[in-house]
Amino acid sequence: MDLHTGVSVNTVPTLLSRYHDIRNRTEALAALVSPEDQVVQSMPDTSPTKWHRAHVTWFFETFLLKPFLDDYVELDPMYAFLFNSYYVAAGPRHTRAERGMITRPNAVEVGEYRAHVDEAMHRLLDGPLSQEAADLVVLGFHHEQQHQELLLMDIKHLFSLNPLAPSYYSDGIDTLEPPTSAGPVGWVNFAGGISTIGHKGADFSFDNELPQHDVLLQPFELADRLVTCGEWLEFIADGAYSNPSHWLSDGWHTVQKMGWRAPEYWYEIDGEWMIFTLTGMRPLNPAEPVSHLSYYEADAFASWAGARLPTEAEWEHAAASASIPNDAGQRGIAHPQPAEPPTGELRQMFSELWQWTSSSYAPYPGFQAAPGAVGEYNGKFMVNTWVLRGGCVATAPGHVRPSYRNFFYPATRWHFSGLRLARNVTS
Numbered sequence: 001m002d003l004h005t006g007v008s009v010n011t012v013p014t015l016l017s018r019y020h021d022i023r024n025r026t027e028a029l030a031a032l033v034s035p036e037d038q039v040v041q042s043m044p045d046t047s048p049t050k051w052h053r054a055h056v057t058w059f060f061e062t063f064l065l066k067p068f069l070d071d072y073v074e075l076d077p078m079y080a081f082l083f084n085s086y087y088v089a090a091g092p093r094h095t096r097a098e099r100g101m102i103t104r105p106n107a108v109e110v111g112e113y114r115a116h117v118d119e120a121m122h123r124l125l126d127g128p129l130s131q132e133a134a135d136l137v138v139l140g141f142h143h144e145q146q147h148q149e150l151l152l153m154d155i156k157h158l159f160s161l162n163p164l165a166p167s168y169y170s171d172g173i174d175t176l177e178p179p180t181s182a183g184p185v186g187w188v189n190f191a192g193g194i195s196t197i198g199h200k201g202a203d204f205s206f207d208n209e210l211p212q213h214d215v216l217l218q219p220f221e222l223a224d225r226l227v228t229c230g231e232w233l234e235f236i237a238d239g240a241y242s243n244p245s246h247w248l249s250d251g252w253h254t255v256q257k258m259g260w261r262a263p264e265y266w267y268e269i270d271g272e273w274m275i276f277t278l279t280g281m282r283p284l285n286p287a288e289p290v291s292h293l294s295y296y297e298a299d300a301f302a303s304w305a306g307a308r309l310p311t312e313a314e315w316e317h318a319a320a321s322a323s324i325p326n327d328a329g330q331r332g333i334a335h336p337q338p339a340e341p342p343t344g345e346l347r348q349m350f351s352e353l354w355q356w357t358s359s360s361y362a363p364y365p366g367f368q369a370a371p372g373a374v375g376e377y378n379g380k381f382m383v384n385t386w387v388l389r390g391g392c393v394a395t396a397p398g399h400v401r402p403s404y405r406n407f408f409y410p411a412t413r414w415h416f417s418g419l420r421l422a423r424n425v426t427s
Contacts (some may be wrong), residue, residue: 041100230286252297264292329397353418392416
């Protein structure tokens with residue numbers, strides 16, 4: 001097992017406390033939706049809330065309780081089939097696109113499943129723990145945090161299809177008394193040279209953030225803030241979605257096939273652009289960063305703007321000069337906020353939107369997946385996907401770091417994704 005968790009078996013009491021904190025947060029997020037909300041799957045890329053709750057429970061059951069707790073008894077053997085996601089080595093699984101068909105077990109019974117596994121995990125964590133088991137517990141924490149973010153994104157997509165435009169966060173913080181303009185974009189210069197990329201330090205990282213390696217960067221500039229909705233409106237007004245000149249071939253095909261004419265969750269109602277957020281529908285704020293973009297849209301805008309998307313190595317190198325907000329993942333906000341006034345430094349690097357890079361999701365030099373089913377966690381997706389960096393408003397507390405490599409297919413856009421421009425520096 002080669003998991004970079006930074007945990008010692010001597011910290012088992014801390015593991016137990018953290019286990020309950022993370023599990024309770026999942027339940028707190030799910031408590032804001034009804035049992036009916038928890039069943040529905042709005043499209044094949046999303047999953048019902050109830051399924052997220054059960055799948056993260058299955059993860060602890062499959063990778064911790066069955067191999068490490070001798071007296072563990074499954075609550076229902078069929079749950080291994082219903083709530084496996086894509087771990088082929090762990091056995092057969094229910095079809096992903098039909099997770100919304102699993103009306104039984106119901107939301108209450110999934111809660112009972114969670115309680116059953118929690119009680120057994122308490123017994124496991126209350127006794128002697130091997131380093132292998134401790135590493136898997138920490139991986140389970142971060143896995144569940146990923147699904148907390150997915151739960152919010154999936155609920156947003158589901159609610160956006162409801163004619164009532166329901167609110168998830170009835171008291172969530174959205175943009176209050178927003179400015180009407182973010183001001184002109186600034187540029188931060190980086191000299192280039194040899195840069196070390198990959199996770200640094202002893203804290204947790206996923207296997208795809210390793211090993212560290214050196215890259216050669218040419219001089220470049222990075223925009224000091226994210227692209228705004230106001231700038232995207234200019235892009236639309238210039239015929240963005242009807243002119244193929246700035247689009248990749250597959251991107252233009254996708255625009256025509258899907259009938260896109262604006263980002264996800266934008267609606268033109270009586271001549272005014274509205275946007276759907278986790279607090280419901282409201283007027284579009286030109287100063288806020290544009291969100292829910294596909295890679296194709298981000299790349300087309302960069303071309304139209306006479307710039308490009310940064311590589312993931314450029315982004316990570318630049319992120320070393322930016323600080324992660326102390327309240328990352330704990331602000332309770334429903335939507336990314338407009339940038340603070342310029343300071344000459346990079347703004348909005350973390351915790352507003354995942355930022356598309358121009359880098360395909362590929363293994364770092366020397367990457368080796370862990371053996372067994374856990375090795376399927378990241379490595380099997382290293383093809384046909386693109387890297388995003390920085391975290392977003394839905395990212396869980398303690399789950400943001402410069403080396404984190406998120407990835408999605410280039411045509412997807414229900415996730416909290418935006419863009420930051422980059423430019424070459426010529427002498």
